[in-house]
Amino acid sequence: MSIQGIDPRTGSPVGAPVPVTPPEPLLAAAAGAFGVFKATTPGVRAELLTLLADRLDAAASSLVPLAVAESGLPEARLTGELARTSAQLRLFASVVTEGAYLEAILEDADPSATPPRPVLARWLEPVGPVLVYAASNFPFAFSVLGGDTASALATGAPVLVKAHGSHPGLSAAVAALASAAVADAGLPAGVFGIVFGDDEGVTALKDPRVKAAGFTGSTTGGRFLFDVASSRSDPIPFFGELGSINPAVVTPAAVAARPDEIVSGFVGSFTLGAGQFCTKPGLLFLPAGHGLSFGPAVAAVAPAPMLNARIADQLASGLTDLSSHPGVAEVASGPDAPAEGSWASPRLFITSTDAFDPSLTEEHFGPAALIVEYQDENDLFAALSTIEGSLTATVHGEPGDPFPVARLLSVLSDRAGRVVWNGWPTGVAVSWAMSHGGPWPSTTNSAHTSVGATAIRRWLRPVTFQSMPDDLLPPALQAANPWKIPRRE
Amino acid sequence: MSIQGIDPRTGSPVGAPVPVTPPEPLLAAAAGAFGVFKATTPGVRAELLTLLADRLDAAASSLVPLAVAESGLPEARLTGELARTSAQLRLFASVVTEGAYLEAILEDADPSATPPRPVLARWLEPVGPVLVYAASNFPFAFSVLGGDTASALATGAPVLVKAHGSHPGLSAAVAALASAAVADAGLPAGVFGIVFGDDEGVTALKDPRVKAAGFTGSTTGGRFLFDVASSRSDPIPFFGELGSINPAVVTPAAVAARPDEIVSGFVGSFTLGAGQFCTKPGLLFLPAGHGLSFGPAVAAVAPAPMLNARIADQLASGLTDLSSHPGVAEVASGPDAPAEGSWASPRLFITSTDAFDPSLTEEHFGPAALIVEYQDENDLFAALSTIEGSLTATVHGEPGDPFPVARLLSVLSDRAGRVVWNGWPTGVAVSWAMSHGGPWPSTTNSAHTSVGATAIRRWLRPVTFQSMPDDLLPPALQAANPWKIPRRE
Structure with missing residues (x-):
């Protein structure tokens, strides 16, 4: 052998x-x-x-x-x-x-x-x-x-x-x-x-x-x-x-203040290393009516080889399931990938908290993510309560944000080993204060x-x-x- | 119910x-x-x-x-x-x-x-x-x-x-x-x-x-x-x-220097609280020809009630097995226990490293212990290598002891969470430096x-x-x- x-x-x-x-x-x-x-x-x-x-x-x-x-x-x-x-x-x-x-x-x-x-x-x-x-x-x-x-x-x-x-x-x-x-x-x-x-x-x-x-x-x-x-x-x-789904939450105030940065930062983070990071943000919670457009940023990301054929196959079959989930639509994708080898192109999906269920919190290892639109804070907290442990959780907010940010951070720190403010979770510093861990299954x-x-x-x-x-x-x-x-x- | x-x-x-x-x-x-x-x-x-x-x-x-x-x-x-x-x-x-x-x-x-x-x-x-x-x-x-x-x-x-x-x-x-x-x-x-x-x-x-x-x-x-x-x-x-067997090892020099203290200390420790301590020393390694007599000290320990009937029954059946193990003899015992309730009297057994095997390292929860006589250090280290993890391990030695005490402490610290010098393991201080733990199954x-x-x-x-x-x-x-x-x- x-x-x-x-x-x-x-x-x-x-x-x-x-x-x-x-x-x-x-x-x-x-x-x-x-x-x-x-x-x-x-x-x-x-x-x-x-x-x-x-x-x-x-x-x-x-x-x-x-x-x-x-x-x-x-x-x-x-x-x-x-x-x-x-x-x-x-x-x-x-x-x-x-x-x-x-x-x-x-x-x-x-x-x-x-x-x-x-x-x-x-x-x-x-x-x-x-x-x-x-x-x-x-x-x-x-x-x-x-x-x-x-x-x-x-x-x-x-x-x-x-x-x-x-x-x-x-x-x-x-x-x-x-x-x-x-x-x-x-x-x-x-x-x-x-x-x-x-x-x-x-x-x-x-x-x-x-x-x-x-x-x-x-x-x-x-x-x-x-x-x-x-x-x-x-x-x-x-x-x-x-595995880790690494939820990221954006408040209405952050969308209003930094729309372009949120689009480019998120697309850059979920496609970094062909999305093959444990800390890839797999879920992005956005307020309904956010008005953000992800199409051009995703389309600009080149296809990339996956680490091996098994990972590429699992990604493809996972995304086939995700596409067919009721209430989930594909909102953006990258250029076609080469046929030989094990390549993948970025794909971004969207749903709402109404259609959200635990099957949508499973990690898809590769350049793919799911946007979840929420109506209000109750709606958001209900959805977050169904998410299992993650390595990271991210919040985008603003100074004096009217959103209940402190409650959000408390809920997320119970579910993740690292809580990121106004950044993106990919990139793990090697230092004294770093934590790379979290509740099951992360x-x-x-x-x-x-x-x-x-x-x-x-x-x-x-x-x-x-x-x-x-x-x-x-x-x-x-x-x-x-x-x-x-x-x- | x-x-x-x-x-x-x-x-x-x-x-x-x-x-x-x-x-x-x-x-x-x-x-x-x-x-x-x-x-x-x-x-x-x-x-x-x-x-x-x-x-x-x-x-x-x-x-x-x-x-x-x-x-x-x-x-x-x-x-x-x-x-x-x-x-x-x-x-x-x-x-x-x-x-x-x-x-x-x-x-x-x-x-x-x-x-x-x-x-x-x-x-x-x-x-x-x-x-x-x-x-x-x-x-x-x-x-x-x-x-x-x-x-x-x-x-x-x-x-x-x-x-x-x-x-x-x-x-x-x-x-x-x-x-x-x-x-x-x-x-x-x-x-x-x-x-x-x-x-x-x-x-x-x-x-x-x-x-x-x-x-x-x-x-x-x-x-x-x-x-x-x-x-x-x-x-x-x-x-x-x-469970924990808590081995104690006495060097020839310690036997020669403190024979009475070792007898009274050991008997006091293995019968304390009717032997119902997690840290009870269940095995005492003594050099062959030690000449110590445990009979009077054990006979002076009164019978005591066990915590419940199940524990008393398990002790009795465990000691029946121990008595019938080839090469094991009963060397001392206490006065007869009352018939009503769930009482037990102290019992002390003896064997040698020749007859020692892993079945003899099982804990008997109650006022019972086993002396193991060793011929030399090789003999002792071979026997110790068959013992699973314990909460404690104890060494009795003397200043300038010719026995390889440092090696003994290294071997025992791999197998126990607390290593006791010239004392007995029962009695667990509640403090900053205490460890009460150890490798499996302790x-x-x-x-x-x-x-x-x-x-x-x-x-x-x-x-x-x-x-x-x-x-x-x-x-x-x-x-x-x-x-x-x-x-x-």
Whole structure:
């Protein structure tokens, strides 16, 4: 068995097929490496992350063309995405060095407490080997050396990546670079591994040596794997980022103040990267009688290749269903797409809150969106109450807006991990304050983010040492604080 | 249908039966109260927690006798446990007021970042209504107003308690007190509710208005409920604290230095509260030839009532299996227990690493434990590698101990949430640095604690506001920092 990369622009094979990988040796190596890797200093892990970033940057000229050929995404976008990916590795190097992520807490004894308190020292330790499922839509940033891998390695957890079948050649090349960096950093080979093959990935997920998993992909695939992880005899946390409809709401005042910006911003956002972003705004709520015309802006967007034939087929069949939904009409579309390969053109649909139902809140992965016209605020809030969790929610309003904006933000913050004001949700900064997560089905676990510094918390568990002699404590908890990390004490 | 309290000392009914509760009105009330409760200031929530603590303390003289009658636990223990429970409510009042638990992060825009960063503000919001399953073994501290309830209310999450069937009268009395406090605090009734009945509890767990659940109890019961929570069409986090064997290891040097202390400390710990602590040390690893005699200490421990007849029956049948395991012998036992009611006497067994297998690592809930004699360190580490996750692990060693203590601590910290040095694991302080959690099966989610200040993190999810005007941000994230909380900015 092997995995063949396909150029979605032409449907032709790219490079040699990559054989599937027996997971057993990789699992044994990861488990074997854990003791050594978790005991490394923050400095060693920061050096590894920085080395990975440097090597990735240095290999850009060979990796980007491979990514273009296997994903059909434009060279400029992939060049930027590679830079984002190395920046992300460097962010986690700084997170590790700073050390607040360890949540260290030292407490003196208090015999008068109820119950009496001994001397306690608490920090976070890595959970053990982590399995990372790479995504198709960000061949660098959510793939082999993406955010899940970077944040897990930062903790001292060995990582086993399940490569995405849409870019096997690129995955193998990045994995080779990563393994070389691990070796050059003097760390055991089991710190990083890669497995090719869907069945092999499931075998790894069921293995007791794997202690947590991260995933970015479809709701169907993520739910299947979440169920595998949860039904193990020893269930493990599965952090899946699945589907998201990302509602955007425009108030009447915003339509009146910024009609052109709303049209161009929305069309730019839902068609960016051929609409293959988890944060694509899939629903736009507009006041009835808005008078906005989307036709010219949509018609100006060129057709683009989808990541693979399956995604293109699912988009086409999903939009056929959407078109035939009572009360839904197509309001704008782009130029015809080429017949060869897996291309798609932008398509925009429209309905009203009267015809709105939960079937219209399903994500269509690709350059498609649905406008929902509302009559008044009651109407809007009723429709919003039927929408499941999303990664993002967006509001366009004005200063002194007569619309109940505060209530709108409260309702939307219950349903989304990021609430955007007068912007668009595509474009996810990699930083301390970012959250990329949200209630089901946008993730399997709304308590965490998969982007940004705090994504590291997913791979950690608290351990408290009671009455432990100073020299037997981990350095992070010793009286002298040799790592100079922030602590509560 | 109704739930009848039974005095385990006599087998006789206590008080009137408590009817099972239809969950629908409680679920509707909890969901309805969420918007108001989550928007309260920290001050309002701290006042509610303090009021609950005060009311609990004030009702001690009526509540403690009820708890004694329904649990068979001694009055002094329950008086102390009530004080621990009110102290826990007050701890969370201070956690809320201090505000670091909100993990607030403010970031300026950085157009030069890859990708560009807008102005971001992140904090943690409550997940929504929380379902709390009360435990039998701590009728105050892990029940109606126990740690799960206190930590969830602290966040602004309404709580629905599933009462434990072993103390229905006490549960109803504490719930009445809690509801009155909620009303007196001017909060909606749905902020606190209680449901009686196992089927009713499962109905509530399946309900989409419930967003997370906490549980303390058996591995079988916890696994069943974890599976219910995980197999919902919208899975929710289920924080279960299940079974734990809590291994303790004594080095040869410690045996030589402190033989009497080790015998009396261990026997005191495994028989405390009739061995009905989640943190009871169930396995004691001793060097072969230790020469310790446990007979007199065990014989001096009086029989005690078990919490209910089911627990007493399971202990008896479990110990019958243990006695018949090849290579296991009974080494000490207590005086005969009374025939009426549900009493048990302490029993201590012994085996060696040669005969040790995973069936011997199962928890026997009650005053029973197993000594495992090891020949050398290889022998010991091989045996430890077969033990599943625990809440605690204990090491007794000496200064300059020739035993590989550092390696032992590293191995044990992978398997337990709290590592105790030269003490015993029963007795769980309620404080900032405590961790009460551990790998499966000791919990369903090793990333969190159910005791101590950081237990609050279980009921929270991050939300980031992007480019949001200051007056539309939650107060915690506004420039003026009106709540005066610590923030990363």
